Amino acid sequence: VEGQKMSKSLGNFVTINELLATNKFGGRSWPGEVLRLAMLKTHYRQPIDFTVKALEEAEKTLATWAELAGRHKVSLTSGLIEPALLEALQDDLNTAAAFAVLADLARKARTNFNDAQQLAFCADFLGFNTKSWFSRAELTSAKADFDPVLKAKVDTLIAARLDARRNKNFAESDRIRDELLGMGIQLKDGKDPVTGEPTTAWEVKR
Numbered sequence: 486v487e488g489q490k491m492s493k494s495l496g497n498f499v500t501i502n503e504l505l506a507t508n509k510f511g512g513r514s515w516p517g518e519v520l521r522l523a524m525l526k527t528h529y530r531q532p533i534d535f536t537v538k539a540l541e542e543a544e545k546t547l548a549t550w551a552e553l554a555g556r557h558k559v560s561l562t563s564g565l566i567e568p569a570l571l572e573a574l575q576d577d578l579n580t581a582a583a584f585a586v587l588a589d590l591a592r593k594a595r596t597n598f599n600d601a602q603q604l605a606f607c608a609d610f611l612g613f614n615t616k617s618w619f620s621r622a623e624l625t626s627a628k629a630d631f632d633p634v635l636k637a638k639v640d641t642l643i644a645a646r647l648d649a650r651r652n653k654n655f656a657e658s659d660r661i662r663d664e665l666l667g668m669g670i671q672l673k674d675g676k677d678p679v680t681g682e683p684t685t686a687w688e689v690k691r
Contacts, residue, residue, distance in 0.1 A: 501520065512681065553591060553595065557601035561609055565606070570586045583611065642664065643685050646685065647683055673686045
């Protein structure tokens with residue numbers, strides 16, 4: 486963990502369940518898809534170094550893949566597993582090499598529909614919830630099309646809620662969250678990895 490051996494005596498012991506459900510690591514919880522990708526980037530024979538930076542990079546990678554799939558409007562109804570991906574998995578389950586295949590597909594998918602199709606198909610084969618990618622693309626589009634006046638109100642309410650959280654006024658924080666939820670806004674709380682300050686992202690609830 487962050488370059489150190491995980492140990493209760495060092496106070497850096499964290500379980501997968503804690504990564505999924507608590508703010509113990511990096512001041513936030515982490516989606517299962519992010520943890521899966523971060524682990525796949527390391528060969529199973531090698532120790533995994535869980536770092537906030539590695540998880541953030543995995544999250545950014547998944548967001549990029551989702552954006553590419555949404556941009557090209559790919560489908561999972563057809564596709565072939567990349568031979569290089571199968572070769573990597575047959576080579577002592579070399580998931581790090583398999584990830585490199587996906588990364589290469591993502592690079593080419595920026596300008597090529599077929600590669601975007603293959604990227605989604607291969608990621609689906611590896612167990613990633615690619616169906617959520619299309620929902621994510623729709624949410625990004627919905628946020629971009631959001632009424633600017635309402636967006637300004639959302640930003641103001643989020644700023645007020647952050648102030649309430651800093652002042653430990655949790656009742657007010659919950660009230661604002663519920664008000665935003667009533668407006669169809671879903672919040673995602675986190676923490677700035679550099680400053681440690683609380684942050685809040687938002688999206689239009691489906």
